[in-house]
Amino acid sequence: MITYIFEFIGTAMLILIGNGIVANIVLKGTKGADAGWTGISLAWGIAVFIGVFISADASGAHLNPAVTIALAVAGKFSWATVPGYIVAQILGAMMGNLLVWLNYKKQYEATEDTDAILATFSTSPAIKSPFWNLMTEIIGAFALVFGVFYIASGTMGDSSISLGSLDALPVALLVMGIGFGLGGPTGYAINPARDFGPRLLHSILPIKNKGNSNWGYAWVPIVGPIIGGVLAALVFMLIETL
Known part of the structure; x- marks a missing residue:
């Protein structure tokens, strides 16, 4: 049970800081509007550092269904524990974004741009092209998960692999990159949890001018990272056999 609790807490902190910077940039009436993409990338790196550092020693700090599934595919994590981790990650992501909404409540009320509001919860493509959007998510998740396998190799056992608190900084730098x-x-x-949980919350919360939750795109940030993570696991397993 404690592992699920820390997956929840770690993911909540990840989204609180990560989507918090997005809200600070895109919502009306904040003091952070000039931070731009550099601010977003830096803040998400910091968010990953905090989430991993908090939860690493208790749960292995997956904070991401793509990581959890990839570790299970590689035989480094029990499939029986996968559903519980994913539920904890989704609920944690929802809690983190709920706190973002509460923190920026007046700014949400002042913002009329529905796309900006949605951006503080979930992702959307700069140019809509489902196949290429999917490809981008596959490549990004592959880079993340493949990197995680090697960053965590110092704590690897014969049947398990997990991130320790000392791995928080390299993983943060990887996400920043x-x-x-x-x-x-x-x-x-x-x-997938980072996008699905907050998108679900967006559809539930009574947000003024929120528009729709763009569920037509929601499958891309779910399917893409899972495919990328599984591919990373398969490549890692292949290299292990060499």
Whole structure:
């Protein structure tokens, strides 16, 4: 049970800081509007650092269904624990974004741009093209998960692999690099829980001028990261056999 609790807490902190910077940039009436993409990429790196550092020693700090599934595919994590981790990650993402909404309540009320409001919850493509948007998410998630396998190799056992608190900084730098280098086309969800949980919350909350939750796009940041994560696991397994 404690592992699920810390997956929840770690993911909540990830989204609180990560989507908090998005809200600070895009909502009307904040003091952070000039931070731009650099601010977003840096803040998401910091968010990952905090989430991983808090939850690493208790749960392994997956914070992402793509990571959890990839570790299970590689035989480094029990499939029996996968559903519980994913539920904890989704609920944690919802809680984190709920706190973002409460923190910026007056700014949400002042904002009329429905796309800006949705951006503080979930991702959307800069240019809508389902196949290429999916490809972007696959590549980004592959880079993330493949990197995680090797960053966590120092704590790898014969049957398990998990992130320790000392891995928080390299994972944060990895996510920051993905944001700077690969994130522009889709906003780099690279995490199904990070997108689905907040998007679901967006559809529920009584937000003024919120518009629709763009569920037609929602499958991309779910399917893409899972495919990317599984591919990373398969490549890692292949390299292990060499």
